[in-house]
Amino acid sequence: MDATIRFAVQDLYTDYVRCVDDTRYEEWPDFFTDECMYRVVSRENFDAGMQMSALALESKAMLKDRVYGMNETIYHAPYLQRHVVGIPKILGAENGAIRAQANYVVLRTKLDAFSEVFNTGRYIDTIVTENGRMKFKERICVFDGELVPNSIVYPI
Template structure:
């Protein structure tokens, strides 16, 4: 059936729960648990949709292994100075496609940030494009490209999206 791409409700639920966990771990500032969702040999990239459409390679954030993601998280914990905030990810329905023993998955997101004074603002909207593989029975992220529509406020980008 075209509409659901031969994906069973069980498989769809498992992928949706991976996206749910991805957003929740970031929201709860559990960044070390968040990097554990990735495979050791992975790619994490945040890139503006404008750059993608113009074939400009410049990323806003690029980590090409889980070690590099872990380094970035360590740096956020120990070295970086940035405004303290709460994240809140609202993720839409996830589309899953099976491909050669792996899966691709995409979903739109909106990300809100609340500052210590208690105000919330829209920080970023865009779309996740993921490649997932099963490792020892558990679904892991092989590749996550975050295409952001919101190009303007990314000078403030410190934590992952």
């Protein structure tokens, strides 16, 4: 794989977590194509090929609706997130799509508590170029544990 493409994929991952960690949620859907899939799923369900997900959004419109919900309708104790993401491994490319994977750790900090490990796992992504910009066609966040915290409010 060409080094330029590898760096572009790394930039996509870096820009994504910077956007989410900086709480610029209104920009989050712009990392995806109009027809996309964003799933947060347990490793057990993913490995078994089950579609049951903690969160499944099937288009950019659904991502935008989620942002509205996070900002306007979901009641929760506020917290901040900080992602630590490994260097993405490009698994292959075909028909103009890149398949990539990277490990992640999400730390959560509530305003009145110490930081804690919130979620660990791996991203499994399909990336395409749209209007000269790399975007996620599919982002599957496979979390390691079988249990998920009470709620996943913000993007993983």
